[in-house]
Amino acid sequence: MPAPADRQLTVGGPGALLDLNGPATLGFQATAGRRLTVLAQRRTLTAVDNTDLTIVRDGRTVAEGTLIVTWAGVSVDFTAPADGSYTVRINPRTTKDRGTLLVSLVGATTGTLIPRGPARKITIGRPGERAFLTFPAKAGQHLTVVARRGTLSKDEYTNLDIRGPSGELNTSGAVGYESDYRTLDFDVNETGRHTIEINPDTDRTGTLTVQLTGSVTAVLAPGKPARIAFAQPGERAYVTFRAVEGEQFRLTVRPETLTTGSNTLVKVRTPAGLDVVDATLTAAKPTVALAFSSSEGTYTIEIDPEGLDTGTLAVDLRRLPTPS
CATH class of the missing domain: 2.60.120.1050 (Jelly Rolls)
Incomplete structure (x- = not known):
């Protein structure tokens, strides 16, 4: 038989074990803005076809999900749009499915x-x-x-x-x-x-x-090597420098105390945000040298240790002779 319509769930309380042989309903109370999850878990319920769950308030669907035949459970996440009473409708798609389903309400x-x-x-x-x-x-x-x-x-x-x-x-x-x-x-x-x-x-x-x-920021002057320190795992660095039209540069990046558990990506971006050159520091190739020409404006070097590596990197930007 369907569960009584007045059977109530409480947030964090015990689940309702339904013995399904057709549609069932459950109720609960919620306050506006509260984030909740209705969790349905198979116990002995067979899996001939899917079982649909719909959360309804005042006749309007708030959220819905499906317990697929290959799944042991399904969670339906939602944010309560208003204070008041809500209904969970459980609808097996076939009358052939029989057995118990545990439904609970979680905050x-x-x-x-x-x-x-x-x-x-x-x-x-x-x-x-x-x-x-x-x-x-x-x-x-x-x-x-x-x-x-x-x-x-x-x-x-x-x-x-x-x-x-x-x-x-x-x-x-x-x-x-x-x-x-x-x-x-x-x-x-x-x-x-x-x-x-x-x-x-x-x-x-x-x-x-x-x-x-957060991210590490620094300003780099050509011809004056700098040390970039990554103090927290996950930090990136954004190093800027000024360039004029037609200059030639070589950028060299190498680790000092930076650990090398993962790769470190290095990119040079134009004032418009376009990538000019890029390379990857690896344990096998710990130093990279990138050559490029510039236009007028402020360039950005983004350095991104992909893993949780910390420590220092040496960054050296050099102007190259301009071809005559």
């Missing part, structure tokens, strides 16, 4: 980060839980989110979305099978409070450490 972990501040440990304590970290940023900043796996399972992805103050997606990525960390570089387009959403791809629980790093 979200929240917190803050500070650019160049300490790392924050996030605990996903319940299946289906997400985490939201906010941070202030100004337009034009170059920032990097560094996420390191703690006890979260390596069997599945942990997704990360970075959104601006208006809710638009800036960049996204995941800590996955291939590594125990992920760095996400992004440029801030809008001043205000930004949000990182952390969403494990399954119903696993565990920990993840997240840190927000």
Whole structure:
């Protein structure tokens, strides 16, 4: 029989074990702006066809998801649009499916980060839980989110979305099978409070450490070598220099104390933001020399250690004789 319409879920409370032989409904209360997840997990429910979940308020669909035949569970994430009562509708697509389905309502972990501040440990304590970290940023900043796996399972992805103050997606990525960390570089387009959403791809629980790093800036004078220091894992460097039309340059970059666990990318960009030359520092090739000609304006050298390497790099920019 369908579950009684008045059967209520509570955030973080025990799930409702439904013995399905057709459609079922559950209710819950929510306040506007609260981030929630409805998690449905197979227990003995057969998988002849998919099972649809729809979250409804005042007859309008708020969110929906599908428990696919090859999945053990599905999470439906949403932000409550208003205070009041909500309904979860569970609809098996065939009457042949029988068995139990555990449905629960989970909240979200929240917190803050500070650019160049300490790392924050996030605990996903319940299946289906997400985490939201906010941070202030100004337009034009170059920032990097560094996420390191703690006890979260390596069997599945942990997704990360970075959104601006208006809710638009800036960049996204995941800590996955291939590594125990992920760095996400992004440029801030809008001043205000930004949000990182952390969403494990399954119903696993565990920990993840997240840190927000900035960028190193410097001004380089041709003929005067400089040392660039990366103090925090995930930092990038933006080194600028002035050039005039038709000058010839050679840029040499080599590590001093920079660790070489991962590659380091080096790019030279024109005043218009176009790449002129680029190269990669590797353990096998720790020094690069790039030759290029210039136009009038300020050039930018971007240096990006791809991993979590820290230390110093030597950067030497030399003018070359102009061909007669």
